[in-house]
Amino acid sequence: MRPGGDAGYLGSGSTIRTRIALVYGGAFLVLGTVLLLVVNLLVLAGTDDETDAIVARANGVANSVGNGVGNGVGNGVADGVAAGGAGGAASGAANGVAVVEAYELGDDISRAAGEQMLMWSSLALLVMACCAVVVGWWTAGRVLRPVHEMTARAARLSERNLHDRIAVTGPDDELKELGDTIDALLGRLETAFDSQRRFIANASHELRTPLATQRVAIQVGLDDDCGVRQVLLDANRRSERLIDGLLLLARSERGLAEREDVRLGELAEEEWADAYVVAGGGVVRGSRVLLGQLVRNLVANAVAYNVSDGTVDVRAEGGVLTVTNTGPVVPPDEVAGLFEPFRRGEGRDRMGPGAGLGLSIVRSIAEAHGGRVRAVARGAREGGGLVVTVTLPVTATSA
Structure with a gap:
């Protein structure tokens, strides 16, 4: 197992958790910025239209009042025609100045409203982006918790306890599928290790048998020559066949070149x-x-x-x-x-x-x-x- 036990794996998982949290925050910031620009452009266009409409209505009212005043003054004076014309001219000039001032005032109001909205919207976007990072961190922790558990259990496994399983519980999702896949792999590894142990034990026994036969034959032959040569030859042939078989088995299991x-x-x-x-x-x-x-x-x-x-x-x-x-x-x-x-x-x-x-x-x-x-x-x-x-x-x- 790695030094430090599960801490090393949790540290690695925390790095992934940080990445997921930053991705959450970055995605929210980008989408929020786009949304903010669209909203501000639409609000700015709508404010300009509303300002133009308000100024137009104010201009109409001013023209009506000016015309009425000019007509009244012209009727009350002896030279009504000349005086009325002079009053209408003065009224028209005043109305023109009022219209220009109204448009400038509307632009100032629209600009001030847009600046205020952009400032507060940007501030709100930054705050919500930070909240998105926190939510992403929490969500990633919840999602990666089963992975941490699987990593910790897998780290405790060795050839001595391959019978243990991760045994992921919960909904039938990708994480459970990963746990089941690892359990199936552990099952195959356990079978392979058991087969290897049996193979080593059987091979040791098979190799020991002709050696024991040769030893007995040599010991008997030292006292009495009773066919010890043939016994030794048979044991030697058996050892050769066994070694050839093992080599051929290993060659076939390596695949075909x-x-x-x-x-x-x-x-x-x-x-x-x-x-x-x-x-x-x-x-x-x-x-x-x-x-x-x-x-x-x-x-x-x-x-x-x-x-x-x-x-x-x-x-x-x-x-x-x-x-x-x-x-x-x-x-x-x-x-x-x-x-x-x-x-x-x-x-x-x-x-x-x-x-x-x-x-x-x-x-x-x-x-x-x-x-x-x-x-x-x-x-x-x-x-x-x-x-x-x-x-x-x-x-x-x-x-």
């Missing part, structure tokens, strides 16, 4: 002369060496675990290779375990001719080629034994 077109029917006929090939078999894109080993292991397994008067049938059709043999009846619940390394099945000889890696290598090679392998146990009425089917993707069918 190069691929070529391989006729599955030809491989079947090379390993079993009586193989029944339908329409030449299929063309598989992969490694000829590994595919040949796959067929070889299936045939060797069928021959090794057969009865003395039993039969072995090999059939290739398209990308499907089927190998059937007679032999001991295998319980159906033990069939899947035969594909595990060093598993020979109940009642099979632990010191038999193979190393217990044959079907494991077959499965690994099939998966490396994008295929799959399946075994079915035959009942006593069918003669016992197994039916092993390997299905591989084909690129074409041989003629």
Whole structure:
């Protein structure tokens, strides 16, 4: 686990939380600024229109009053016509000055109102932007809290407690989907670690057996030469087969470096002369060496675990290779375990001719080629034994 425990993860999460809060505040500030500009422009345009209308109405009233006063003065004076004309002129001049002053006053009022609105709106925008940052900080904390919990639980996991799960609860959302995905990954890792532990234990046992045999043979041979040479040779051959099998298994699990077109029917006929090939078999894109080993292991397994008067049938059709043999009846619940390394099945000889890696290598090679392998146990009425089917993707069918 990282030094400092969960604090390091929470610190990293706080950085993301700060970013989210700043994004909230920045987005609000940008959108608020746009809104403020639009509102101010609309208010300014509306104020100008209203000012023009008010000034026009004031001008009309002033003209009416001026005309009335001018007409009254002209009627009361002896030279009414001349005096009325002079009063109308004076009234018109006064009205013109009043109109100009009214327009200037309206512009000043409109400008002052716009400035006040812009100032207070900007101040309110800044305050609300700060509030948006605070809300974003709080919201991000609530959203990231399950992530912090998942991080803390994942930090406590190791190969010793892979059985623990994050087990996210709550609504079926993206965070729960992430937690379920991590739990599924932990399940696969737990299975892989368990398989690795069994493999190491079985490999240690298998490697220890020939060494113990050689030690006993050497000790016996020191006192009495009773075929110690043959025993040592057999143990050495068994060790060589086991090491070769382990190397081949590791090679197949690394994947394929190069691929070529391989006729599955030809491989079947090379390993079993009586193989029944339908329409030449299929063309598989992969490694000829590994595919040949796959067929070889299936045939060797069928021959090794057969009865003395039993039969072995090999059939290739398209990308499907089927190998059937007679032999001991295998319980159906033990069939899947035969594909595990060093598993020979109940009642099979632990010191038999193979190393217990044959079907494991077959499965690994099939998966490396994008295929799959399946075994079915035959009942006593069918003669016992197994039916092993390997299905591989084909690129074409041989003629």
